[in-house]
Amino acid sequence: EVQLVESGGGLVQPGGSLRLSCAASGFTFSNYWMSWVRHAPGQGLEWVANIRESGSEEYYVDSVKGRFTISRDNAKNSLYLQMNSLRDEDTAVYYCTRDHIYGDFYDHWGQGTLVTVSS
Amino acid sequence: DIVMTQSPDSLAVSLGERATINCKSSQSVLYSSNNKNYLAWYQQKPGQPPKLLIYWSSTRESGVPDRFSGSGSGTDFTLTISSLQAEDVAVYFCQQYYSAPYCFGRGTKLEIK
Numbered sequence: 001e002v003q004l005v006e007s008g009g010g011l012v013q014p015g016g017s018l019r020l021s022c023a024a025s026g027f028t029f030s031n032y033w034m035s036w037v038r039h040a041p042g043q044g045l046e047w048v049a050n051i052r053e054s055g056s057e058e059y060y061v062d063s064v065k066g067r068f069t070i071s072r073d074n075a076k077n078s079l080y081l082q083m084n085s086l087r088d089e090d091t092a093v094y095y096c097t098r099d100h101i102y103g104d105f106y107d108h109w110g111q112g113t114l115v116t117v118s119s
Numbered sequence: 120d121i122v123m124t125q126s127p128d129s130l131a132v133s134l135g136e137r138a139t140i141n142c143k144s145s146q147s148v149l150y151s152s153n154n155k156n157y158l159a160w161y162q163q164k165p166g167q168p169p170k171l172l173i174y175w176s177s178t179r180e181s182g183v184p185d186r187f188s189g190s191g192s193g194t195d196f197t198l199t200i201s202s203l204q205a206e207d208v209a210v211y212f213c214q215q216y217y218s219a220p221y222c223f224g225r226g227t228k229l230e231i232k
Contacts, residue, residue, distance in 0.1 A: 106171060
């Protein structure tokens with residue numbers, strides 16, 4: 001059974017940093033693109049970033065470019081999101097997702113971890 | 120960016136009746152080289168993450184009941200639940216995966232009438 005378990009969320013002040021982690025199991029992690037998707041209160045879902053199977057390519061939504069970094073450790077079956085210079089509008093539930101083999105949509109999601117940016 | 124617009128925002132349907140949710144993209148998500156629409160649908164129940172229902176606009180994910188169907192092409196798409204069950208109460212989202220950023224619609228909340 002595919003499982004994705006996020007951790008690392010919490011309350012942080014504007015301008016602060018957090019590192020999210022996602023532990024993957026139940027599939028061959030190194031064979032899949034992975035993504036982070038967030039859901040802000042009262043807003044729709046938003047794709048944040050994705051990373052190639054090998055980690056050699058990564059892409060970001062414009063609003064987080066230069067502030068967030070996605071990475072992975074295939075030996076540890078883990079996905080990460082380093083978030084710096086956090087803003088109020090980054091407040092959201094962050095989901096770790098597995099990309100479908102056919103494209104940039106998501107066939108498995110973690111339960112999510114809440115990031116709250118507030119002073 | 121491709122903007123996804125869903126309608127209605129909320130919908131109340133009687134048990135056993137048909138529910139129809141619409142999704143419109145600001146530009147075509149039909150890729151001409153393979154004639155596939157890069158459009159997916161998700162279901163999100165309270166307290167749960169989204170669940171993939173449909174991709175390529177009309178292909179059901181494994182395990183999804185056949186009362187769920189997707190249709191449409193180009194810029195206009197529809198998710199239909201043929202006979203609403205109590206467990207279908209949820210928010211439904213469409214998503215384009217034609218080009219980054221991979222935008223979602225704002226969601227349609229489906230309730231029982």
